Amino acid sequence: MGLDEQISTAKGLIDSDPKQAEQELRKLVFDVPGTDVETTRVKEQAIGALAEAYVKLQDAQSLADLLSQLREFFGAIPKAKTAKIVRGIIDQIAKIPNSTQLQVVVCKEQVEWARTEKRTFLRQRIELRLAALYLELQDYPTALGILGTLNSEVKKLDDKLLLVDIHLLESKVHHAVRNLPKSRAALTAARTAANAIYVPVALQAEIDTQSGVLHAEERDYKTGYSYFFEAFEQFSALGDDKAMSALKYMLLCKIMLNESGDVPALISAKAGLKYTGRPVDAMRAVAQAYQERSLQAFQPC
Template sequence: MNSPLLPILSSTCSQEEKEIAFLEMQKPVIRSRNYDALCENIINIKNFWSEITTSRIIKIIRKLFSLIQCDNDLKLIIPFLNDLIDWATKTNRNLLRLDLECKRIYVYIYINKFHEALTSIKHTIKDLKKFDDKTNLIMLYVYESKAYYKIKNFSKAKSSLTSARSLAVSCYCSYELQAQIDLFNGMYLCDSRNYQTACSYFIEAVEGFRIDKNDELCRVAFRYLLLSNILKDNGNLKNKSVNFEHSLSNNKKNKFSYDDDNIIQILNNVKVAIKERSLKKYLDILENNKIILDSDEFLNSHLKYLYDILLEANIIKIIEAYSIIYLKYIADDLGFDVDVVEVKIRKMILDGSINGIIDHNDMSLILSNKKEEKQVCNEILEKISKIISN
């Protein structure tokens, strides 16, 4: 570890000054992604800074971790964290070890290794409870909830989030951590089609991330707030959310602006398409922005769900006055190809939304009256019953 700042670590400078000096020395190492050297510098820090405490090391590692860029190469720091965990274990620095294990779990989730994350969480939670480390425990419950959600185990995802919420009430919880809890609450409520309540949680999440100056997650929460406003069949909160967007965009302290956010632009275009009652325009938005929307599974699935229910509602509105109707007529009215309408009507017939059959001779939809069918069936059953009794 060669640096002009190195003598500061063994000088009579304050602990804070030494911490700043050490962090400055590691910035070039992090930029070059030389994690082996970074690990060696942390392990050998006591050789230069003899009076450093474990709590100070934990604080320094947290700050160093925040300097590491979250991208596709984040998986490269797994060996780095493994080496630090081994060192902390050998030197009986249990609190440091647990903090490092929490960071490794975060990386597992970020690089989509959800099963590895859940396995680590199971063991780490037990140790965190022993040391009564509530902050990391809340964080792990949030990670656990996210991991279960990603592997489609929704009941366990909700259960983990409930544990995080319960614990957050009984102790101090940072704005960012509370905002993450609110964000997931909003997502799970959206999945349950409770959009009104979801909006409230998303607003809290936006505010929490804004206070914490976490622009990236604040953007995500705001996207979901706009999404839930679009999804709910109620405009009462619409003006409130627009005003909230305005206040965020003009906040001088944080200077958050979402005008350049591609996903927010897409959501605004979706709102326009719905207002114009143009399902074709809606579908074009989804197809033209497929790569962007595929990056957010939650948002994409809800936009597709909304498209499906709007398409069904429009088809039912068109066919309700007819007993026989050509598919081409429905397609022309909606602005779609006949093939698209045929596929959708087939699904609607199968799930019982439409009571009828498709005549392939002239590509028409023949609708039948459920009440009349039921009456005929009852009459047949009644006659059969009389025959049997006689």
């Protein structure tokens, strides 16, 4: 049986028998000799499938260990491929519930390894991920410390796409600590950097969402709604779960604009129907309670 057939067979086992799939895929990753183009391609596919198997098994620790076990392989392949694999595995760890602390440990380990190996591109992106994790853990001073160092370093390299990500995350951290002037300044810096380059749709949607949040904080709900609408359309086109959050923000802006009568129409529109469920039903109930001026109806929402 050829290598491609072995991968195909192992992938087919991920849903039905992830443990068996893991064993087969590990053989392909670690037992197949050689680092020629074809073998490397097969191993890359096997690593991606192996990560999926570990997610299916909810085994975050094995995913973390996999990064250390692959270091010899990383030394034999191009740096760009290494960066893609490392970031992909960290993304897979994030899919496992209650793995935030482990992600922090893994990111710190990978930052140190990348620094030792002089892999600047990879180190900077993992540090950005680490700052986002500290935001999630509400350790804001540590997040801002990482972003400050990263910002000054990346400005010298003029990596505008990474600068957009850094400024956007910085805006979110400042917003979390209620420093709205600095949050707006960081968002403006993100937009300025974004204007000079092509920005991926998902990142543009993130920028629009943050813009909507800050306008809503200033009680400019009309402008906030327009930004959330743009973000919703972009996330929805990508099939991203963040579309639900953008839709909820849109509905909330309508309520705050004293236009709660528009909420049912937005929910029942073609775009809104994809996201029917408890969160949207809750917003519908809030809008109804607001229309009726009923605190009693609002309490269960």
